[in-house]
Amino acid sequence: MSRVVLRSLVHRITAHPDVPLAYTASCESCSWKAEPSADGEAVDVECMAHSGRSNHRQFTRTVTGRAFVVREGEDPKPPAP
Numbered sequence: 570m571s572r573v574v575l576r577s578l579v580h581r582i583t584a585h586p587d588v589p590l591a592y593t594a595s596c597e598s599c600s601w602k603a604e605p606s607a608d609g610e611a612v613d614v615e616c617m618a619h620s621g622r623s624n625h626r627q628f629t630r631t632v633t634g635r636a637f638v639v640r641e642g643e644d645p646k647p648p649a650p
């Protein structure tokens with residue numbers, strides 16, 4: 570009979586330090602989309618400008634970023650993709 574040894578490792582997930590968050594927005598009333606940006610306030614200003622021109626007032630906003638998993642005891646540098 571073979572013996573199986575199981576061990577658990579502690580992991581954590583963290584934001585990639587070299588990849589900034591990306592903010593985007595799209596209008597719920599038409600096909601307008603804001604220019605993607607690392608500056609969320611700039612995207613909000615674009616939405617308000619679009620609203621001022623069109624009276625469209627609802628937007629879907631997204632924020633995306635990259636994260637990576639680090640095992641306990643490992644160097645917390647991001648691994649190669």
Ligand SMILES: [Zn+2]
Nearest residue numbers: 596599601625
């Ligand atoms: Zn619109």
